[in-house]
Amino acid sequence: MLSVTILCSLVLLAGPGNAQRMDKVKVDVQFKGVGLKQALRTLEAKTSFHFTYRDADLDNTPLVSFEARQATVAQVLKGIFLNQPLTFYQQDANIIIKKPDEARIDDLILTDDLAPLSVVIRGKVNNEKGEPMEGVSVSEKGTVNGTSTNAQGQFTLIVAGASAVLKLSYIGYQSQELPLNGQTTVLTAMQSLANDLGDVVVVAYGQRQKKIETLGAQSTLNVTELKQPVANITTVLAGRVSGLVGVQRSGEPGRDNADIWIRGIATMSNSTPLVLVDGVERSFNNIDPNDIESFTILKDASSTSVFGVRGANGVILITTKKGRPGRTDISLDFYTGLTNFTRLPETADGVAYMQMANEASVTRGGNPIYSDSAIHKTYTQEDPYLYPNVNWFKEIFNKFGRNRKANLSMRGGNEKSSFYVSAGYYDETGLFKTDGLQKYNTSIKFTRYNFSSALTIKATKTTTVDLGIKGWISNGNYPGTTTDGSTATDDIFYMALKTYPILYPKMYPDGKEPFISTGGGLNSAYALLVNHGYMTIFQNQVMSDLQVKQDLGFITKGLSARFLYSFDASANNTLMRTKNPSSYYATGRDANGNLVYTVTGSGQDYLGFSRNNGGSRQFYLEGAINYANTFGRHKVGGMILYNQSDKVDATANDLIGSIPYRSLGSVGRFTYSYDDRYLAEATFGYNGAENFSPNKRFGFFPSFAAGWVISNEKFYHFNNVFQLLKLRGSYGQVGSSRIDGRRFAYVGTVANTNNYWYGQDRGNSITGVDISDYPVDATWETEKDLNLGFEFKTLGNALYIQTDVFKRRRENIFLSRGVVPDFLGIRNNLLGNLGTVESEGIDITAEYSKPIGKVTVSIRGTFTYNKNKRVEDDSPAQPYPWLESRGLPVFFRRGYQATGYYTDAEINDPKVARTTGVVQAGDLKFKDLNGDGVIDGNDVSVMGRDQVPQILYGFGSSIGWKQFSLSAFFQGTGLVDFYLGNDFMPFRNGSARGSLYSNIKDRWTPDNPRQDAFYPRLSYGADINQNYAGNSHWVMNGQFLRLKTLDFGYTLKKGALHKYGVQNMRMYIIAYNLFTITPFKLWDPELGGGSGIGGAGTRYPNIRTFSVGVNVNF
């Protein structure tokens, strides 16, 4: 209510006839929430008009917002008085402002007569839940004029007049048309197209589908889950996406790639999935998770058959962030943390080693290996150079390493062009020690710089151009050890176990490096680490793509075309400054007490140099025509696409490898849906593969899918129980043309063999040549793939469960012929499409989220199970059924079935079958499967499961309360075994090599003949019996449950730092790989088993990190 107070009125007189008309004088104004009086004063200043009003009339009136260019004063006034309880009229040069009832009607100007007026419209767009929506496109109907909403959902748009109609659209939401009817502020809510909040998922070839419409089995990962304190995003996927099986076998910085399979393994040949980043086959290990917009895996035929001969092993689709019109968002993310090992192998100390060696020898009737005095001296450490007792792992590792990361990104733009730019930095130092005496640095340090830029240009009304350039550069520093010819540091771990604790000290005085040859050589792990030089590995990858989208709506509505061209290049470059110093072994002390050395290797004491370069480049080209239209309740879509790629590997070693790797294909996809109730889809891929002869080169891979959204049926009345019920199924064919280790199978190869030397002076050396591979008329592997999916929502949309069961049958698997006997003398057996594998499994994703009072709770879990079986593998007929490999999993191991240890009574009983060799009580007893009284190769059968887990699961929960959030994520594996490599079984190599694991005391002894002991009766020297022959005693259960992430965060109150331009700020603490629960105690079970360098726990273990970080949005 206005309180009326009479005050003086300002009246200024001007000469009649001179006065300008207020509907003729034009003016530019820009009022943003100003008072009415202020607005009028501004107009007075800009024109020759004077305003007359009663102060009281203008007090407490709403603030005015109005912008106009070249509007008449009358229009301006009409605009600003639109919602005011006042009116105005002109008297000469005066404009009188009064309440309408006091106005002189005849003086009023009829505003309807006025010309159209530019009006500034402000608005806010929310979604159904009332949350602001960013990126909604807002345009003036019938014009090209448009903008999009900012992060707060707000927009500003100048329209031709207050009667304009606004058009709002957002993918996955119902477009809206809003007649302004004179309003200049708009508040509206967008309605999602589907019931389920309009989730949109990325499907093949850049297409997006509403989640309700998808028929293929695919799972998506919430990309925020990728933001873990690790360098390599392949390592965080396991357990977070259903259907994906991942294991990380090394934690070495820069070399910590996880192995990934989709729905397990379905073939004996190549089973690695296809990875597409922005539609192009690329590696994603080093992409900064901050740059990732979406992460999807495609699992069944209906989603992968479009990839033809590339899609059979499943597809990982990653899209990176693109520009977005609206205000410029700046986001900064930084964390820093400490790292340490999840678990290192633990070894027995020197004294235990010597005591056990003596026991091993004596218990088999031999002499003690070490004298009591030597054991005593080892214990007292009175002469650590001659009687050392080295814990190698302690000598080579620091307690903690470090990692840290920063990422700065900017995103914004307008309707004409938008951008996304980001730069990232990551570094990690390993846990290896360095030696202060060395002039060079051997510590592991991995540094990576990422950049990503995406530019979207609306070139014309119907043409959009996307340009993306992304890449990374990494630099790694590593110790110069290359004993195994590779660049990884596994050999340091291997030596730390191979060289037993009492052999020699880590270094002799004066920096003499110890070494002794035992038929292979025992290096000091410490010396390998610090005394063999260093190497740097520099790698980079540039990914560039140019995409043009053309709306062909002028031909027919819903038609569009897309063209993508990409060029990628990568390079890597290893510079090795290494040496292999002279080595010594101390045999005693001379009369003066100085160590007496023998030279065990004359080496090269100064750094040498060698290098290793590699790289690749790839062209990819894709053109597609898309069609999507709605006819009432019918919705149809179609796509026809052509693609081809061409990749050159710069590290090729031979002619065949140097030829570009090429593929091409065309693809079709047709979708139909009726009223979001009945869904159907047909897709095909038609691909050519270079590996096959021209007449077998092309493959056609069709698939079909159908779905039924029961909950959208009119007769459906159970909305109170299940808010969504959807059934879907797909069946189709996919293929694979990848043959491991063999390209162009249709071409025979000739290869160099060994040299033979003729000549009196042995100088006439001739390199042998022979047929290496015979040509084969092979063709692609095909897979028939059935998938049934079931999705529902319940508990008031709070719980969502998606379940897929699948059955796959892979046929024509490339194998070398298994029935060819050795006596045919064929060097490499013929490849053929010989194998068949069936696999089946289930993937489940469950999500639950609900606020409970002020606490928000969300829970998410995934479960992946698969099993596979060889149906045909071209193996010859076996004499006993347990030797048959058909029916076994793709990867199986065979061995004797251990049934405990022989007792004295059994040893003396001739009826009990004996293993071969020197067998005593306490040695492992095996089942005589064929009952012939002899334990031999006919008594082996499958033992344990593969070391790729059959069950992978993950579950996590996050809880939010006020500004705090706490989330935890567990990941686990099940149905997984590995074989304990034989390398470090007690004294298997006598004194030649091999430390003992710390559990050595857990053994069978005559005094304590435990059947549950870990080790059998010790023995000294090679396999005098079959205790260490492949047998089930050494199969270890590799399952584990790991607290992968524990994240505690605090978000500052909104607006708390507004004056610094900070929109949002979150601080957090993350613990990664915090603890692991596993029955296997000797090392991190995720490293697996195996033997040799890298096996038996001799790998850089996975690491645990503790990080603190901050995330700021400006």
Next chain:
Amino acid sequence: MLGFMKTKNILYSIYAIGLLCATGSCSKFLSQVPDDKLTIDDVFKKKSTTEQYLANVYTYIRQEGDWNNGSPWEGLSDEIDVTYNDYPTYSMNLGQWDRNRDSYTYWRSFYQGIRSASYFMQRVDECPELQSELKIQYKAEARVLRAYFYAMLMRQYGPVIILPNLAIAPDASIDEFSFPRNSYDECADYVAKEIDAAIPSLPVSQGSTQEYGRIKKGMALAVKARMLLYAASPLVNGNTDYAGFKNPDGTLLVSQQYDAGKWKKAADAAKAVIDMPDYSLYKELDGSGKIKPYESCKNVFLKDWNSEIILARVVSDGMYSIDKNGSPYVLGGWSSWGPTQQSVDAFFMANGRSIDDPASGYTESGFAAAAGTWYAAGASNMYVNREPRFYVDVTFNLSKWINNASNNNGGTGSAPITIQMYKGGNSGQYTGRNWSRTGYCARKMVNPSSLVGPDKIAARTEVVYRLAEMYLDYAEALNEYDPGNADIKKYINLIRERAGIPQYGSAVENIPEPAGQEAWRQAIRKERRVELAFEYHRYFDTRRWKIAEQTDAGPMYGMDVNATTTVDFSKRVVFENRVFLKKNYLWNILQSELNKDKNLVENPGW
């Protein structure tokens, strides 16, 4: 609008290009294997590549001298103990050897050589650049190599599968290659006939210096001689233990009737080599024209292509394995080939008598008061007055080394270093693993020019066939079918003459001639054991003579390597008890191979 039109045009042209590709050039896009890539057909178009293919066939001649990892023939015989207990020979000697053990399975490798040889013979005629004489010669070389590979398979596996002469198609069906084994006699006939067929096309002499090492007539004959000697031996000549050793169709694989005629064939074949004028025993003479036995016996292996060599194989790193394993630890060697006491005992005394001959003068008590040429003062009397070949072959406690190297770094002293084999001695037991478990080390063939510590290995060839073996083969075969033939004594005595020990016969300086066939048989076997010691023969000899159950089973002796003084050290102790079962006469054929050929039977006992 101009911008729009432009973009649209660009877009259309891109589509046009795409369409063009989709219709026209796509098949080319994937057909990229260059036409001028080397194919197997191309190999036989040029002389150089054809010769490369033949060189490939030669590479299947195994290097026998890589005893511990490459070839087990010494470590599995009663001659040698390979020190390292992580080597397969160790556990195999202890009986840890079942049908699935694939250590030292050369089945695959020799059959690959056979296939390559057959394929070469099939195709060499196509080569337009090769003169026809060379084609004939090369084909004959391949033919002999193939026969040699069969012979190598026969000595390990007994009767084997003789494949058709044409290489079998790689995609043949399982029934097309379900061959049964051929009987041992068939195998022997085949190899002999193949060699006979090849001989007319082979050159006799070495030819140009570049061609040394190729198969010559003498080599072909030597292969045949040794193979026929094996084929005449008791293991496969009327061995009734193998009465049940049959193919599935009942074919006997080893003859059950002893046939003395096989010995004649063997003798004739050896004599054919002996009669070639190209070969003679290698001898070094002193100024007065007297044989220097030590140098002769040592250097026959060190002087490349000397007159005794019938075939030598060159290996890239010389004889690294021989030099390294045969050198004692103090010189940087690995001391890892330890002759057993049994093989030490086999050497004669300097007076030409066996140590068990009461007249030999051999004693195990006492120690040498003064240094001898090859040992230092204090050496056990066991090693005094032994024959030159003993000093050539064996490093024993307090023996002098073969060169003046002073340490493992290759430093040189003024005199050979004395090797101490007792515990704590310069090459005896210590914390590391490079010490002999028998107290001996095999120095035969170790090159004095090599410095093993710094790995400076003198290059040379490996002797595969030499004339002395032919003498011994001939004498043995002759004694079996024509005892009393004068050639028996003649050729054994030629060996003894070169070895510098008294010969058999009636002359004053001689020792009594063995009386009768059996006595000669033992004398020949003794002589063979000594002359061919550590040359990969003993393993096969004990088997073909069917004596391995006695020689290769039970306690194996050495010196007491745990003793810390020479006196305590010099006594016989058992270092291991070996297991030899009847099945070990022939090697196991892997079950995986049997599975692929239903007509292939396993060797007896496995």
